[in-house]
Amino acid sequence: MRLRIRHAKGLLTISDVTLEQSVLELKKCISKSIGLASNQDVEISGGYPPKPISDNTISLKDAGLRDGDTLNIKILDTVVAPVHKENSTTVKEGIVETPTGFLTLRVMDDDNSCLFRSIVVVEGIKSDPITYSDATLGQPRDKYMDWIQKPNAWGGAIELAILSSHFGIEIDSIDVQTGRVDKFGEGKYDERVLIVYSGIHYDALALAPTSDSPMDFDQTRFSVTDEYILKSSSELVNGLRKSHRFTDIANFTLKCEQCNTGLKGEKDAQDHAAVSIQLLLIDNLNNILTDLA
Known part of the structure; x- marks a missing residue:
């Protein structure tokens, strides 16, 4: 049988074991393949979500392992009694160590498409006029669909709900400022993905085998029953908040480049922009009338 092994040094594949062999024999095979010292042992976690396999005497078949499974390996020092790590540990900002790997903040490009590709959202709005009515969107549907496809437009809760339905997965968005977790598609799907919202930008969370692993080895889909990964995510976000x-969009400060007026928060800026545009139009109209006279 073939097993994929994820450990602190990377990934490897083992194919010289059988279902009839014991867990202890598998551990020896893994230790040899990784090149562990004689005073080191391994702890194997399998299944979904991963759970430690503690009985060394049972066969791999009785342990519930199957051909093609991915196992998470934790390297232990046998000088002290192995202790199952119950709490996650912050390694550095944006990275939290867990028993099965390193939960890592993957920063997305700041190109106004950090959340989605708008064509999916437009199709979702078109197909469900009842859920996504003018009232829900805050403006006429056609106008909203035209706006969301512009390169400088980016979405939020409405778009996350549509993407959840489109991809058939729960999307959990964690707000850095408040720590609030908004679950889109909750109760509908078996798996979830995790994203982090900074107030103006969305980034992704992924579980990596090491703190510096490339994205190729990332796990980004998690069982909705795995509450531990959600707790670790909250711990990571707490570090970002500290x-x-x-960006506190309700209280950030700006200065208008046209009139040097000081502004506070998104609403203040939007209201001022609307007034400034109106004044500019009136001024232009007055100039035109003066020229005609």
């Missing part, structure tokens, strides 16, 4: 890695 470092003020968010």
